[in-house]
Each structure stands twice: as structure tokens, then as C-alpha cells.
Amino acid sequence: MSYMPNWLRQRAELTPDRLAIKSEQKEYTYRELYTASQRRASFLKHSYSLKKGQHIALLMKNSVDMVITIHACFLIGVRTVLLNTRLSSQEVEWQVQNAEVSFILCDRYYAEIVDSIKTVEILYHDQLEDLPSFEKFEEETEIDLRDVATIMYTSGTTGHPKGVIQTFQNHWSSAIGSTLNLGLQSTDRWLLAVPLYHISGLSILIRSVLYGICIVLHDKFDPVKMNRAIQQDKVTIVSVVTTMLKQMVDALGTDEYPTTFRCMLTGGGPIPRPILEVCVKKGIPVYQTYGMTETASQIVTLSPEYCLKKLGSAGKPLFQCEVRIENSGQSCAPNEEGEIVVKGPNVTEGYWKREEETNKSFVDGWFYTGDLGYKDEDGFLYVLDRRTDLIISGGENIYPAEIEGVMLSHSNVKDAGVVGIEDETWGQIPHAFVVLHDERGDQNILEHCQEYLASYKIPKSITILPELPRNASNKLLRRLLKDSVKGHAQ
Amino acid sequence: MSYMPNWLRQRAELTPDRLAIKSEQKEYTYRELYTASQRRASFLKHSYSLKKGQHIALLMKNSVDMVITIHACFLIGVRTVLLNTRLSSQEVEWQVQNAEVSFILCDRYYAEIVDSIKTVEILYHDQLEDLPSFEKFEEETEIDLRDVATIMYTSGTTGHPKGVIQTFQNHWSSAIGSTLNLGLQSTDRWLLAVPLYHISGLSILIRSVLYGICIVLHDKFDPVKMNRAIQQDKVTIVSVVTTMLKQMVDALGTDEYPTTFRCMLTGGGPIPRPILEVCVKKGIPVYQTYGMTETASQIVTLSPEYCLKKLGSAGKPLFQCEVRIENSGQSCAPNEEGEIVVKGPNVTEGYWKREEETNKSFVDGWFYTGDLGYKDEDGFLYVLDRRTDLIISGGENIYPAEIEGVMLSHSNVKDAGVVGIEDETWGQIPHAFVVLHDERGDQNILEHCQEYLASYKIPKSITILPELPRNASNKLLRRLLKDSVKGHAQ
Numbered sequence: 001m002s003y004m005p006n007w008l009r010q011r012a013e014l015t016p017d018r019l020a021i022k023s024e025q026k027e028y029t030y031r032e033l034y035t036a037s038q039r040r041a042s043f044l045k046h047s048y049s050l051k052k053g054q055h056i057a058l059l060m061k062n063s064v065d066m067v068i069t070i071h072a073c074f075l076i077g078v079r080t081v082l083l084n085t086r087l088s089s090q091e092v093e094w095q096v097q098n099a100e101v102s103f104i105l106c107d108r109y110y111a112e113i114v115d116s117i118k119t120v121e122i123l124y125h126d127q128l129e130d131l132p133s134f135e136k137f138e139e140e141t142e143i144d145l146r147d148v149a150t151i152m153y154t155s156g157t158t159g160h161p162k163g164v165i166q167t168f169q170n171h172w173s174s175a176i177g178s179t180l181n182l183g184l185q186s187t188d189r190w191l192l193a194v195p196l197y198h199i200s201g202l203s204i205l206i207r208s209v210l211y212g213i214c215i216v217l218h219d220k221f222d223p224v225k226m227n228r229a230i231q232q233d234k235v236t237i238v239s240v241v242t243t244m245l246k247q248m249v250d251a252l253g254t255d256e257y258p259t260t261f262r263c264m265l266t267g268g269g270p271i272p273r274p275i276l277e278v279c280v281k282k283g284i285p286v287y288q289t290y291g292m293t294e295t296a297s298q299i300v301t302l303s304p305e306y307c308l309k310k311l312g313s314a315g316k317p318l319f320q321c322e323v324r325i326e327n328s329g330q331s332c333a334p335n336e337e338g339e340i341v342v343k344g345p346n347v348t349e350g351y352w353k354r355e356e357e358t359n360k361s362f363v364d365g366w367f368y369t370g371d372l373g374y375k376d377e378d379g380f381l382y383v384l385d386r387r388t389d390l391i392i393s394g395g396e397n398i399y400p401a402e403i404e405g406v407m408l409s410h411s412n413v414k415d416a417g418v419v420g421i422e423d424e425t426w427g428q429i430p431h432a433f434v435v436l437h438d439e440r441g442d443q444n445i446l447e448h449c450q451e452y453l454a455s456y457k458i459p460k461s462i463t464i465l466p467e468l469p470r471n472a473s474n475k476l477l478r479r480l481l482k483d484s485v486k487g488h489a490q
Numbered sequence: 491m492s493y494m495p496n497w498l499r500q501r502a503e504l505t506p507d508r509l510a511i512k513s514e515q516k517e518y519t520y521r522e523l524y525t526a527s528q529r530r531a532s533f534l535k536h537s538y539s540l541k542k543g544q545h546i547a548l549l550m551k552n553s554v555d556m557v558i559t560i561h562a563c564f565l566i567g568v569r570t571v572l573l574n575t576r577l578s579s580q581e582v583e584w585q586v587q588n589a590e591v592s593f594i595l596c597d598r599y600y601a602e603i604v605d606s607i608k609t610v611e612i613l614y615h616d617q618l619e620d621l622p623s624f625e626k627f628e629e630e631t632e633i634d635l636r637d638v639a640t641i642m643y644t645s646g647t648t649g650h651p652k653g654v655i656q657t658f659q660n661h662w663s664s665a666i667g668s669t670l671n672l673g674l675q676s677t678d679r680w681l682l683a684v685p686l687y688h689i690s691g692l693s694i695l696i697r698s699v700l701y702g703i704c705i706v707l708h709d710k711f712d713p714v715k716m717n718r719a720i721q722q723d724k725v726t727i728v729s730v731v732t733t734m735l736k737q738m739v740d741a742l743g744t745d746e747y748p749t750t751f752r753c754m755l756t757g758g759g760p761i762p763r764p765i766l767e768v769c770v771k772k773g774i775p776v777y778q779t780y781g782m783t784e785t786a787s788q789i790v791t792l793s794p795e796y797c798l799k800k801l802g803s804a805g806k807p808l809f810q811c812e813v814r815i816e817n818s819g820q821s822c823a824p825n826e827e828g829e830i831v832v833k834g835p836n837v838t839e840g841y842w843k844r845e846e847e848t849n850k851s852f853v854d855g856w857f858y859t860g861d862l863g864y865k866d867e868d869g870f871l872y873v874l875d876r877r878t879d880l881i882i883s884g885g886e887n888i889y890p891a892e893i894e895g896v897m898l899s900h901s902n903v904k905d906a907g908v909v910g911i912e913d914e915t916w917g918q919i920p921h922a923f924v925v926l927h928d929e930r931g932d933q934n935i936l937e938h939c940q941e942y943l944a945s946y947k948i949p950k951s952i953t954i955l956p957e958l959p960r961n962a963s964n965k966l967l968r969r970l971l972k973d974s975v976k977g978h979a980q
Contacts, residue, residue, distance in 0.1 A: 004810045004835070013869055014806050015793060176666055180700060183674045186793075210670060210809065303505060303676075316504050319700065320494045345494070379503055 002145040002169070007209045008034050008071045009141060019214040022189075022233065023064050030212070037071035042134035045076050048123070050102065052077030052140065055151070057101040057120075059083045059092065059110050062196050062219045065125060067205060069105065070196070074149065077140040081151045081163070082197035086471065089116045091161075095153050096120045099163055099352060145169040151352055152199060154293045163352030164293045166199075173345035174296040175207045177318030181301050182237070182263055182287070184211055191229050191238040193218035200239050200267060203297035221474070223251040230261050241268025241474045243415065246275050246408065249282070256282065263287050267298065268475055270383050272405025276311055290314035290383050294367055296346045299323065300381050313380040314373075320344050325375055326368075334377040337397070339387060340369045372399070389478050391420030391428050398430055398457050400478065406452045407434060412441040417468045418459060419482045432459035433481055435467055492635040492659070497699045498524050498561045499631060509704040512679075512723065513554050520702070527561035532624035535566050538613070540592065542567030542630065545641070547591040547610075549573045549582065549600050552686050552709045555615060557695060559595065560686070564639065567630040571641045571653070572687035576961065579606045581651075585643050586610045589653055589842060635659040641842055642689060644783045653842030654783045656689075663835035664786040665697045667808030671791050672727070672753055672777070674701055681719050681728040683708035690729050690757060693787035711964075713741040720751050731758025731964045733905065736765050736898065739772070746772065753777050757788065758965055760873050762895025766801055780804035780873050784857055786836045789813065790871050803870040804863075810834050815865055816858075824867040827887070829877060830859045862889070879968050881910030881918045888920055888947050890968065896942045897924060902931040907958045908949060909972045922949035923971050925957055 004010075011020075012034035020033040028036065044050050056078055060066040073080045081099040083092055092113055096104055103121040105128075106114050114122050145168045153161040190208060192215045194200040208215045216233050218225060226248055229235050238261075240248065245266050264279070267289045279286045285307065291298040300323055302315030317323045321344030325332040332338040343366045350358030361368050372384040384390075384399045391398040400418035407416035415435040420428035434445060449458045469480040494500075501510075502524035510523040518526065534540050546568055550556040563570045571589040573582060582603055586594055593611040595618075596604050604612050635658045643651040680698060682705045684690040698705045706723050708715060716738055719725050728751075730738065735756050754769070757779045769776045776797065781788040790813055792805030807813045811834030815822040822828040833856045840848030851858050862874040874880075874889045881888040890908035897906035905925040910918035924935060939948045959970040 005812060010807075010809060014809070179669065179674065180702070183676055184669065185673050185675070212670070317500075319500060319504070322495060 003142045004145070006075060006139075006141055006143055007206070008037060008074070009139075011209050011212055015212045018186075018212055020208065021064055021067060021215045021217055023217040023219075026064050028064060030209075033068070033071070036068045037075055038137075038139065039134040040068050040072035040128065041075040041139065042137040043128060044072055044078070045137045046135055048103070050076055050078050053079070055079045055081055055099050055101040057081040057083050057092075057096045057099065057104040058197065059085060059104055059106040059114065060125065060197070061085055061107055061109065062192070062201065062217060063107075064217065066196050067215075067217070069125075070150075070202075070205065071209075074143070075139050076137070077147070079148050079151060081153075082202065084153070084197055084471070085110060085113075085195070087113065089113050093117050093119065094160060095163070098160070099151055099153075143168050145172060150202065152197070152202075152293050162354050162357055164348050165350060165352055166293075166296055166348060170296040170346050170348060171203070171206045172210070173320060174203055174298065174318075175210045177320055177344070177346060178203075178207065178298055178301070179211065180319040181303060182265075184213075185236070186212065187234070188213040188236045189216055189234050190214075191216045191218070191226060191233075191235045193221050193226055193244075194239055194241070199291070199293045199297050200241070204239060223247040227252050227255070227257075230257050231255070234260065236260055237263040237265060239265045239267070242266060242271050242275070243268075243470070243474050245271065245279070245286070249275065249278055249284070252282070257284060261285070265289055265298070265301070267291055270312070270314070270385075270401045270405070272401070272408050273312055274405060274409030280308060280311070288312070288314050290340075290371075290381060292369065294348045294361075294369070295321075295342060295344070296348070299342050299344060299346065302380075306380070310376075310378075310380045312382065313376070314383050315381060316379060317342075317344070317381075318346075321346065323375075323381055324366075325373060332374065334379075335374055337372060337374045337384060340371045340373045340381070340383065341366050342369060343367065386478075389419075391418075391430055393420070393423070393428050393430065393456055394426045396456050398428075400430070403430060403432065403449070403453065403457055403459065404476075406449055407432060407445060409452075410442075410445050410448045412437050412443065413445060415468050417476050417478060417481050419478050419485060421482075421485050423460075430457065430459045431485055432462045433465050433468060434462060435465055439464070493632045494635070496565060496629075496631055496633055497696070498527060498564065499629075501699045501702055505702045508676075508702055510698065511554055511557060511705045511707055513707040513709075516554050518554060520699075523558070523561070526558045527565055528627075528629065529624040530558050530562035530618065531565040531629070532627040533618060534562055534568070535627045536625055538593070540566055540568050543569070545569045545571055545589055545591040547571040547573050547582075547586045547589065547594045548687065549575060549594055549596040549604065550615065550687070551575055551597055551599065552682070552691065552707060553597075554707065556686050557705075557707070559615075560640075560692075560695065561699075564633070565629055566627070567637070569638050569641060571643075572692065574643070574687055574961075575600060575603075575685070577603065579603050583607050583609065584650060585653070588650070589641055589643075633658050635662060640692065642687070642692075642783050652844050652847055654838050655840060655842055656783075656786055656838060660786040660836050660838060661693070661696045662700070663810060664693055664788065664808075665700045667810055667834070667836060668693075668697060668788055668791070669701065670809040671793060672755075674703075675726070676702065677724070678703040678726045679706055679724050680704075681706045681708070681716060681723075681725045683711050683716055683734075684729055684731070689781070689783045689787050690731070694729055713737040717742050717745070717747075720747050721745070724750065726750055727753040727755060729755045729757070732756060732761050732765070733758075733960070733964050735761065735769070735776070739765065739768055739774070742772070747774060751775070755779055755788075755791070757781055760802070760804070760875075760891045760895070762891075762898045763802055764895060764899025770798060770801070778802070778804050780830075780861075780871060782859065784838045784851075784859070785811075785832060785834070786838070789832050789834060789836065792870075796870070800866075800868075800870045802872065803866070804873050805871060806869060807832075807834070807871075808836075811836065813865075813871055814856075815863060822864065824869075825864055827862060827864045827874060830861045830863045830871070830873065831856050832859060833857065876968075879909075881908075881920055883910070883913075883918050883920065883946055884916040886946050888918075890920070893920060893922065893939070893943065893947055893949065894966075896939055897922060897935060899942075900932075900935050900938045902927050902933065903935060905958050907966050907968060907971050909968050909975065911972075911975050913950075920947065920949045921975055922952045923955050923958060924952060925955055929954070 016031035289301040325338040327338035423429040469477040506521035779791040815828040817828035
């Protein structure tokens with residue numbers, strides 16, 4: 001019961017002529033994508049004697065080539081460790097050793113990162129020969145859903161990153177849960193401009209094959225190009241994180257999206273209310289969602305009919321999934337804040353060879369996310385912040401995301417980050433970092449905050465920076481901001 | 491990994507205010523349907539001491555009440571044996587004894603059928619009290635996908651009927667495979683006018699809850715009412731069998747369906763080409779499909795883009811499913827005819843307490859359907875007929891369905907059935923039974939056949955009848971026709 005045909009193989013059999021990928025350079029139908037993936041699988045298997053169950057790491061940027069390689073790995077049963085391209089050499093080395101990879105398959109572009117690595121073999125992507133025909137190879141025609149498909153490392157606030165094990169079941173269930181919520185049309189096109197090495201990108205790749213729809217693939221985030229893709233390339237769904245959304249809306253100006261554009265799936269932290277309100281005004285169908293590497297993408301998403309009524313909520317669990325709020329071991333009442341705890345067939349079984357961390361995060365099949373939130377009386381989830389980012393000031397809980405949202409609604413604020421700093425009187429007080437559109441422009445940011453925030457939430461000081469530290473998936477690295485304040489204070 | 495929240499419970503939590511069912515008398519939202527099902531579950535559990543794993547039989551006609559009872563059974567973990575309402579007393583008694591049911595829950599309408607049954611307790615549906623509030627009961631909040639959900643009896647050509655075991659996994663996979671092919675819109679409405687005790691009806695009920703869409707429920711088939719529902723009740727999808735389709739098209743006259751009507755899912759045997767051609771002309775989106783009780787509904791369906799290009803084909807397997815054609819233990823080449831063999835998570839694990847029949851039909855996870863067909867060079871399945879209905883005449887294979895299709899395209903033919911009768915010279919020769927629109931009208935049916943069929947396929951004789959014997963799901967009972975010819979000859 002846990003077996004099914006390989007996804008790309010079946011898709012190519014069912015709808016060979018449908019478009020699978022459209023990048024700036026190339027277009028592939030599902031038949032072409034399958035043949036290209038078989039060719040690469042054959043090459044990898046014969047040239048590197050890869051065997052089912054072995055691990056290889058990919059250090060690549062978004063490209064059709066990367067998609068083909070991921071599918072090729074599935075076709076030979078090789079597990080793919082997807083590396084963040086912003087990692088340092090040391091970080092890459094630690095992860096590939098922890099993941100026990102046979103080699104790193106790397107874009108030449110990242111040669112500098114891997115140059116110093118001596119413990120693991122490096123294979124450059126341009127060394128792969130794409131032979132016009134390919135030797136027969138033992139293709140894994142069936143998938144065992146229990147098998148590990150991919151591993152992605154996720155950074156905690158302390159210690160080494162943890163390799164999240166993602167099985168085929170996790171990916172399958174995530175895609176199915178998503179479609180039962182968002183619906184599916186054979187004409188759907190999903191714009192992929194988030195990194196493929198991140199679950200937000202990989203999950204689009206997997207959905208496209210299961211649904212038989214087309215990916216419009218961008219190698220990196222460019223708000224103008226993304227808007228153009230929505231307006232001209234028949235894109236119907238886009239995945240973004242909050243900062244991308246803000247930039248796209250800014251770049252859109254007075255323009256609008258066509259009515260065929262049906263979903264702006266927005267994850268990576270709560271969306272500040274002012275941005276949501278602009279989207280509502282412009283008729284942009286924003287679907288706020290909550291998910292993480294450990295849940296193989298979305299686990300909670302707001303259904304269409306509640307987009308307006310429950311503005312700011314991440315929604316309700318996807319079908320098959322469950323969410324509860326817990327505080328000191330007790331389930332919370334409606335509107336009571338606590339840790340978000342989740343369950344479902346899309347949730348990872350744990351971290352690669354990290355038994356202690358796995359046992360700490362998983363209890364009776366429930367995963368403790370470390371995020372804070374609450375459910376309202378109708379069961380809608382509101383995500384407040386990472387538990388580790390919470391600022392406690394004079395006994396009051398302050399959520400940085402809320403303050404950042406207000407700051408971002410100031411016309412001259414391009415980006416904002418808030419952290420707690422030590423304070424003798426209050427324990428902690430909020431400190432803000434902002435990036436301005438115009439350094440000579442309006443800087444009355446604190447006055448602006450006073451309009452919207454209780455006084456204890458208003459940052460006591462502001463640092464202006466040319467840009468904020470964000471990771472590859474555009475998440476704000478508050479830890480670095482915090483360190484910079486400490487450094488400054490010393 | 492095999493557990494998930496009870497489907498109705500989760501649906502009511504996710505989208506409580508969406509319409510779940512619309513019948514002529516009543517409308518229920520998902521919240522209301524869940525509460526009504528809890529109430530019934532509580533009553534059944536407390537009044538009849540039902541326990542998880544017990545079996546009860548339902549002898550009911552399509553109604554909201556029947557839907558509520560099925561959900562109530564899922565909520566207490568009781569397995570439902572769905573009885574065909576056209577059965578004789580003896581047949582009912584045999585099935586409920588074989589299925590080991592605790593009692594039969596029966597519409598008063600069918601009292602005559604169950605009156606003589608003394609071996610099993612009968613409970614009439616109008617004896618169920620719908621209390622305004624309900625006692626707490628131990629609700630099965632989670633489903634184990636491996637559990638048996640329902641049992642439906644299917645008649646072979648010889649021997650007793652076999653109870654097809656349908657697990658929650660079978661139903662789940664069927665619904666998911668269907669949506670990956672047909673797509674899903676939150677505004678979808680599925681017209682249910684096929685029997686709920688048949689897999690074609692039950693599968694709509696299950697899809698509706700998983701998808702969060704509305705069922706428009708009819709208690710029986712009426713072509714005029716069905717057309718009206720499509721035209722006025724915002725129905726987007728309809729499930730029919732071939733004879734229903736023909737009657738609906740006839741009743742439609744020069745009218746058309748609205749463009750929001752997107753799928754006429756047509757199963758229950760191959761559709762005669764002339765009817766398909768009429769549908770194409772009228773812009774009716776016919777999706778031919780192939781499935782059976784053992785596959786929990788569809789297993790092969792024609793995707794939208796091939797509706798015209800592959801007219802007459804049942805399509806390709808649903809996602810997760812596989813189909814092959816086999817002849818004498820060998821896989822057939824394209825266009826070579828043989829038995830249709832299928833595999834997938836929607837396929838039953840076997841027949842209730844019928845080990846021998848189960849072992850005969852299942853080999854290495856593949857189910858031998860007993861149907862004949864072939865795949866063309868592009869992998870599209872064409873279903874020819876039941877293997878047992880095949881007529882072999884002078885060494886030539888003759889498929890009754892093909893001849894019936896041609897006869898049905900004659901303007902005065904309302905229904906047609908063809909069987910083989912013994913012949914000294916040819917072994918077998920085809921004999922036809924027809925129902926005419928007008929007995930005094932055009933009867934040049936054999937001349938009509940000569941235009942479309944090779945001479946060896948043309949029936950040697952025709953019997954005109956007022957109606958043809960069909961079972962509850964409108965399938966032609968060729969066995970009875972055959973018996974009548976034999977009786978006549980003797």
C-alpha cells in the first residue's frame with residue numbers, strides 16, 4: 001500500500017505533451033523532462049556507480065538542470081541533500097559530513113565555497129555529459145512512500161543545523177493537502193522564484209509533477225520580473241515570503257494582476273497587517289500560510305472564503321493535519337497564547353542522526369515547532385513569532401513581528417527588524433533596525449508607531465542600516481541583529 | 491502514518507458554513523451534517539450497544555438520512571454493508587448472513603423485502619429517534635486508513651455474490667486520484683443521482699467531504715430533473731452510466747448546458763460512439779471512465795485534453811494506479827486485446843471471507859478484472875466488454891457493446907442488448923433485443939447495422955421487448971437475456 005509509480009514517470013505517461021517547465025531559456029514538456037531525467041540518471045549511475053539509498057548533496061541555483069538532477073536522483077533511488085547556496089565552506093563541509101554524502105554536485109558558480117573541502121568529492125555540474133542517447137539503467141519505476149526522498153538542513157538558534165528527513169510520503173501528503181485546500185485547474189501555472197533547495201521551492205516542483213501543471217521557473221527573486229510573469233506568462237499561483245510580497249506590491253505601482261491570477265501563497269512568517277490591507281485593496285488574492293522544513297511546506301493555510309474575514313490569520317490545518325496550542329504541557333483555550341504543536345503525514349519523522357533533538361521535538365507523533373501563536377474561537381491560527389524571538393518587557397509579551405509590521409507600513413521604511421535588548425528596569429526592551437527608501441526622507445518612524453502600538457511595544461531606539469541580514473529564504477536573521485546590538489554595547 | 495482525523499469531523503472544522511448537501515427537501519451545511527451524524531451515532535451506539543468493528547447493513551434509498559447514517563457509522567467505527575435495494579429477500583438474507591451484520595437498518599419502503607427474514611434483526615429507519623440533543627459518545631475522532639469502511643456485494647455470472655472489502659485507504663486514494671485528474675474548484679457541485687449503495691454513489695459522498703464541495707442529491711434517476719439541476723442548481727459535475735447519458739441527451743432536446751458545467755463522468759460500460767458524437771456536437775464535456783466496486787470507483791479516466799482526440803477511450807490510469815492488458819499470462823502489445831489487469835491503493839484487498847475467489851482474482855497485488863480491452867500505441871485504454879459476454883463466431887471475436895452502440899444510434903431504438911446464441915455452423919451468432927421508441931415507427935434496424943458493421947457482427951435475429959433487464963446501477967443483465975433465448979429455443 002505504500003508503493004506507487006515514480007511520479008515523473010507516471011506524469012509523463014499520463015500527460016506527456018503538457019508543459020512541465022518554462023524558464024527564460026527553455027521549455028520542457030513532461031515527456032522531455034522525463035527523458036532528460038532518465039539520461040542524467042543513467043549518466044550518474046554508470047559514471048559514479050551510485051546505488052539506491054546513497055546520499056549526494058546538491059549545491060545549485062534554481063535552473064532546469066537542477067530540476068532534472070533532482071528527478072534523476074528519484075529515478076535511481078538516491079537521496080538528495082539540498083544545500084543552501086549561502087552557506088560558508090565550513091558549514092557545507094559540516095552538513096555533507098553529517099549527511100554522509102558520496103559527493104557534492106555543484107554549480108561552477110559556487111566553486112569558491114567548495115574549493116577548500118577535501119573530505120568529500122566535488123563534481124561540477126558542467127562535467128555531466130548529456131549524451132544524446134543513454135544507456136539502459138535499472139530505473140526505480142516505483143516509489144516506496146516510506147523512503148527518504150530529500151534532506152534539508154535547518155538552523156536552530158544554537159548548535160549545529162539539523163538535517164530534516166523528508167520522505168516521499170511527507171512530500172505526497174503535503175501536495176495533496178494543499179490541493180484539497182487551494183483547488184486545482186489543469187491550466188494552473190505556479191511561479192517558482194524561491195530557492196529549490198528550500199522546501200518552499202522543492203514543494204512546488206513536486207506539486208507540479210503530481211498535478212500535471214507547469215512551473216514558471218526564475219533563477220532568483222526579482223519583483224519586476226515576477227510581476228511580469230503574472231501579467232504575461234499566465235501564472236495563476238505564486239509562492240512568496242512576506243518581504244517578497246512587499247517588494248512586488250511596491251513594484252506593481254498602480255498596475256493590477258489579471259483576474260486569472262488566483263493565489264499569492266505567502267509564508268515565511270506573519271504578514272504585517274498594513275501590507276495585507278494594501279493587497280485587499282488591490283484585489284490581490286493573498287493566502288497566508290504557515291509551514292516549515294519539518295512539515296514539507298504548508299501545514300496551515302487560510303481558505304479562500306476567509307481571506308478577508310480572518311485577515312492576519314494563517315488559517316486552518318490542511319486536510320489530514322492537526323494543530324494545537326500548548327502551554328506548560330496543557331492545551332490552550334481559544335485566544336490563549338502558547339507553542340504551536342502540529343501533526344500530520346507531511347510532518348518529518350525527525351532529524352538525520354540527531355536522536356536527542358528528535359526526541360526533544362516529537363512527542364506521540366506531535367511536532368513541537370518552537371513557534372508561538374493562538375487559535376481564535378473559530379479555530380483559526382494566528383502565528384505570533386518564534387518563541388526564541390519573543391521579547392518579555394516588564395512581564396508583557398512583545399512580538400517583534402507585530403512591531404515590524406507597523407514600521408513597514410511607514411512610507412519611507414523599506415525593511416524593518418526588531419529585537420529585545422537587555423534592560424535593567426524592564427528585563428528587555430525592543431530595539432529596531434530599519435532600512436529606509438530615502439535617507440533624507442521622512443524619519444518620524446517612532447511617531448508613526450505611537451499611532452498603532454501600546455507604549456511598551458514602541459522601540460526605545462532605532463538603528464538605520466543599508467540592509468538587514470536575511471537568509472536564503474528571505475527570513476530575517478534576528479540573531480545577527482541581536483549580536484550586533486551586543487557588539488555595539490560592549 | 492495510516493491515521494488521519496475523521497473526514498466529516500475535519501471538514502466541519504475547516505469549512506463549517508459550506509453547503510454539504512442540497513436535496514429537494516433539505517439543505518445541510520457541513521456543520522449541520524456533522525452534528526446530525528453525531529446525534530445519530532450517539533443514538534445507534536447507546537440504543538443498540540454497537541461497538542467499533544461490528545457490521546450493520548443498510549437497505550435504503552438515496553436520502554440525506556442515508557448520508558447521515560453512513561457518516562454516523564464512520565464516527566463509531568461500525569462497518570456498513572450497503573445492500574442493493576433491488577435484491578430479493580433470499581438475496582438480502584444471504585448477503586447479511588455472509589457479512590455477519592448485527593442488524594439491517596431499513597427504509598419502511600422496503601419492508602416487504604425484509605419481512606420474511608428471521609435470522610437477522612430488522613431496524614426501521616423511522617424508528618431512529620432524532621433527539622434534539624445527544625448524549626456524549628466515544629467518537630472515533632481518527633480514521634485508521636487500513637480499517638474496513640464499507641462492504642458492497644458484487645454479482646459474478648455464477649455462484650453467490652462476493653462482498654468487496656473497501657477500506658478507508660481505498661476510498662481516500664480513489665478520491666485523490668480523481669481530483670488529480672479532474673481538478674477541483676471550491677464552487678464545484680456534484681450531482682448524485684446514482685444509488686448511494688453503489689460505489690458510483692458512495693464515492694461522490696466521500697469526495698464531497700474530502701473536497702469540501704456540495705452534493706446535489708436526487709433520490710432516483712430522472713433525466714428531466716437532472717437536466718434541470720445542471721441548468722439551475724449550479725451543478726458542475728455529474729456521474730452517470732451510458733443509458734442515463736442517452737436519456738439525458740434525448741430529454742435535453744435543443745437545449746444546452748451552461749458553460750460552468752464541466753464534467754459528465756460516464757461509467758458503467760463503454761459509451762456507444764454515436765452517443766459520444768452527439769455529445770461532442772452539443773459541447774457536453776463527457777469524461778469516459780472505467781471502474782468497478784473493486785476499485786472503489788474510477789481507475790481509468792480520460793483527461794480533458796483527450797476527450798476528442800481519443801473518442802471512445804476510457805483514458806489512462808488515475809495517478810497512483812496502473813493498468814495492463816494480459817493474454818494467457820503474457821502482457822499484450824499495443825492494440826492487442828486481452829484481459830484488463832489493474833493495481834493501485836484504491837483496489838480492494840479482496841472479498842469478505844471468500845479466500846478462494848480472492849486468490850483467483852489477485853496476483854502480486856494485481857487485480858484481474860475479467861473485462862476485455864486493449865491499449866493503443868499511446869497507452870489509452872479501450873474497454874471492449876466483459877470477458878463472459880464475448881461472442882465467438884466462426885473464430886471471430888464479437889463484442890456485444892459495439893453492436894449495441896450501433897443499434898442505439900438508430901433513431902427509433904431506445905435501448906438495445908446483444909447476446910450470443912448457440913449455432914451449429916458458427917459456434918455462436920449474435921442475437922439482439924431492442925426497445926423501440928415507437929412500435930409503429932421505423933424498424934429497419936438491420937439495414938442500419940449493415941452500414942456500420944462487418945457482416946459477421948450483424949445480429950441474425952431481433953426480439954422486440956418493452957424494456958431490457960438492467961440492475962440497480964443500470965448495467966444490462968445479459969445473462970437474463972441469454973436465459974430468455976434459451977427458454978425460447980427449448
